[in-house]
Amino acid sequence: MTETDAKKGEKLLDPMDNRSVVDRIIARITNAIISGELLPGQKIPTESELCESMHVGRNSVREAIKVLVAMGVLYIKRAEGTFVAEGFSDRMLDPMVYGLILEGGNTRYLIELRRMLDVGVLNLAIQNATDEDIEKLKQSFAGFCETVRDNPSIDEILDADIKFHRTLEKAVHNPLVEKICNVVERLSRATRARATEQFLSKKELDRICELHQRIIDALENRDEAAVSGIIDDHYQYWKDEVR
């Protein structure tokens, strides 16, 4: 009884963080990571230690850790410990995939976002691409053309196209931009598959090849003025068609 009274007393005096215990543990761990107290790859305290140090139950600690593991922030080596992840994890875009599933009519939003990113990427690539990058892009383009010639399936076309764009994004030399583009590409894939299926033709494929060639040209000539025209043409044909 006295114990509960003491606890109640504390709670009443305290501003009483209204977040749940689990949320506070999550915040504490993430703050430690952000502040540099915990570095990527480093082992975090054991569950029991965390229980003691912040006076919470082990289950709450476990729930917090599970959340961070699901987000790709931590990873667990069983019977060894829990560690701070290093760099990006594929898991980190799962929530956005769920978001896509839950929300039906966001095709327009997705296309708009992709278009915006395409413009930005092309501009940055023109600024930052090295000759080596351009050479790789040419190779990737050759691969795309080869795929196109060989009576490709929808999936093969999309794969080749995405590969080309990934190469382009690498030429930006900015991992943050690259990762965001990857996420959006993954989200767009289903929509693009449907659209491609609908409008596929030999002529369309030739047009896409030509657009890719224009991207390469713009890169070689560092021609920023050409960017908006290229992307406009790129998106033109399914602008009004899809949804």
Added chain:
Amino acid sequence: MTETDAKKGEKLLDPMDNRSVVDRIIARITNAIISGELLPGQKIPTESELCESMHVGRNSVREAIKVLVAMGVLYIKRAEGTFVAEGFSDRMLDPMVYGLILEGGNTRYLIELRRMLDVGVLNLAIQNATDEDIEKLKQSFAGFCETVRDNPSIDEILDADIKFHRTLEKAVHNPLVEKICNVVERLSRATRARATEQFLSKKELDRICELHQRIIDALENRDEAAVSGIIDDHYQYWKDEVR
């Protein structure tokens, strides 16, 4: 011996789901959502029911639900039940935030990304903003100017500036773009605070006010040509200074 042999036998015959109990619960719930067995907004079974129906412990169910809540797939009405989310949630971008943090805090990358998004947002806003949006932006600008006049702290300046940009992003009418910008703003805040602290002056503040005015003008005149110039000027002064 015989026991271990029996276990090995089971393992060999069985595909033996090597995922953890929690992961299987997560998969089961998400599959139910994807298949339409659980619809957005619908209540899922209570924790106890889930325990019984799949013969697992209550804590495992809780951990699974916590993960899905953290991802924004489920939400909880306390003392009422747990429900399938409808549409996107802010939470779904959180993992990406952590990803960016863990990727290593390279300031240049962040500034480049922010710049790219600023250009895209301004372009999209020029296309999509309603008169009402522009009116709100003017109000937000007035608030910013007021803050600036009143001998503001670094935090106050940043808050007012972010508020202005949030209003601008709303004018894009694209929740995906909006969320991504919010994430990047959150990430940039520390860097920006440092930079602002370093170069703060009355003259600088006036210059920022003027740039915001130019953004409003561009929006009113639907002047896409002005975009790159505005953003160039916006980033000019800390382009070479920071890192």
Added chain:
DNA sequence: GATAATTTGTTCGTATGTATC
């Protein structure tokens, strides 16, 4: 190779807070 120690994985029991009727 076997054993012990450490650490995470899973479950159960119980008490408490909170919203609805």
Added chain:
DNA sequence: CGATACATACGAACAAATTAT
């Protein structure tokens, strides 16, 4: 107001995996 249903939180116990001795 009480009763009910549900989520929240803690503690204890045992299982399983890995490392160290």
